[in-house]
Amino acid sequence: MLVTGSDILVPARAGQYGVASFNSNNMEITQAIIHTAEKLRSPVMVQMSEGAIKYGGQDLANIIKDMANRASVPVALHLDHGSSYASALNAIRMGFTSVMIDASHHSFEDNAAETKRVVEAAHAMGITVESELGRLGGIEEHIVVDEKDAFLTDPDEAVRFIELTGTDYLAIAIGTSHGAFKGKGRPYIDQARIAKIGEMTSIPLVAHGSSGVPAEIVQRFRGAGGEIGEAAGIDDDDLREACQHGIAKVNVDTDLRLASTVGIREVLFANPKEFDPRKILGAARDVMAQVIEHKLRVLGSVGKA
Numbered sequence: 001m002l003v004t005g006s007d008i009l010v011p012a013r014a015g016q017y018g019v020a021s022f023n024s025n026n027m028e029i030t031q032a033i034i035h036t037a038e039k040l041r042s043p044v045m046v047q048m049s050e051g052a053i054k055y056g057g058q059d060l061a062n063i064i065k066d067m068a069n070r071a072s073v074p075v076a077l078h079l080d081h082g083s084s085y086a087s088a089l090n091a092i093r094m095g096f097t098s099v100m101i102d103a104s105h106h107s108f109e110d111n112a113a114e115t116k117r118v119v120e121a122a123h124a125m126g127i128t129v130e131s132e133l134g135r136l137g138g139i140e141e142h143i144v145v146d147e148k149d150a151f152l153t154d155p156d157e158a159v160r161f162i163e164l165t166g167t168d169y170l171a172i173a174i175g176t177s178h179g180a181f182k183g184k185g186r187p188y189i190d191q192a193r194i195a196k197i198g199e200m201t202s203i204p205l206v207a208h209g210s211s212g213v214p215a216e217i218v219q220r221f222r223g224a225g226g227e228i229g230e231a232a233g234i235d236d237d238d239l240r241e242a243c244q245h246g247i248a249k250v251n252v253d254t255d256l257r258l259a260s261t262v263g264i265r266e267v268l269f270a271n272p273k274e275f276d277p278r279k280i281l282g283a284a285r286d287v288m289a290q291v292i293e294h295k296l297r298v299l300g301s302v303g304k305a
């Protein structure tokens with residue numbers, strides 16, 4: 001069933017498990033997400049970025065909504081990184097049940113003001129809201145505390161931001177970054193900061209940039225002719241720990257981009273004569289399903305729906 005973000009995330013925060021929010025850009029991605037969640041009895045979120053809305057528009061939103069409505073587990077349709085009040089409202093008009101307003105690059109005051117506007121409008125329509133405080137970006141473990149503080153989320157500010165805005169869930173900067181190159185070896189996550197923010201707040205916290213960039217997938221990508229540099233993602237154990245401390249929504253896009261490309265490449269590499277899109281995109285869907293299953297198990301949402 002199609003539900004709001006809070007319907008899914010509030011129980012996750014209380015139960016100390018994470019719910020994956022996967023980016024979707026087409027039908028096959030959406031099927032892999034929702035069918036795997038149903039198989040594992042897991043709540044899940046499907047998110048479209050503004051880029052995805054530009055690409056798939058209402059057509060794609062309707063596919064996701066229809067699949068969510070028919071799903072045997074709770075599914076929310078979420079706007080990822082909404083850049084303005086207008087963008088958030090547009091998504092609500094399109095039928096999204098959860099929206100993110102990302103004004104994190106503005107001053108604290110401007111971010112809070114813009115977030116509050118979106119919260120008021122969204123709540124009037126029964127939609128729940130994610131906002132962001134702090135700046136996303138990889139940090140090296142050896143960086144001194146002052147430098148980390150400069151862009152990672154400050155716990156006191158998080159408390160004040162939540163009070164000022166009424167945001168339903170909050171994305172915090174904890175050292176993760178978007179994409180397939182999150183640092184060398186095991187990227188550093190500031191667990192102590194998550195724990196402190198978790199203790200001082202009660203709303204669900206959100207981790208962006210949470211792809212694992214699994215070594216096996218990277219290897220298969222290369223094996224099928226793909227080129228990728230020194231890729232690295234967030235370690236499974238680090239995500240498990242983060243969910244113990246208050247992270248309830250875990251954003252994943254890169255892993256599905258890699259997995260779908262692996263599926264496509266492997267089919268075409270092994271069968272240069274193949275041109276049936278169902279064989280090509282079906283293989284992408286299968287590899288994505290494997291990666292999604294792994295993530296849902298890591299986050300502990302399996303069996304929660």
Ligand code: G3H
Nearest residue numbers: 023049050051052178253
């Ligand atoms: O955080 C960004 C997501 O990975 C979405 O990326 O804007 O290219 O769709 P996109």
Ligand code: 13P
Nearest residue numbers: 179208209210211253254
């Ligand atoms: P990844 O690039 O790690 O998949 O993060 C995606 C994300 O945060 C989308 O908002």
Ligand code: ZN
Nearest residue numbers: 178208209251
């Ligand atoms: Zn993000």
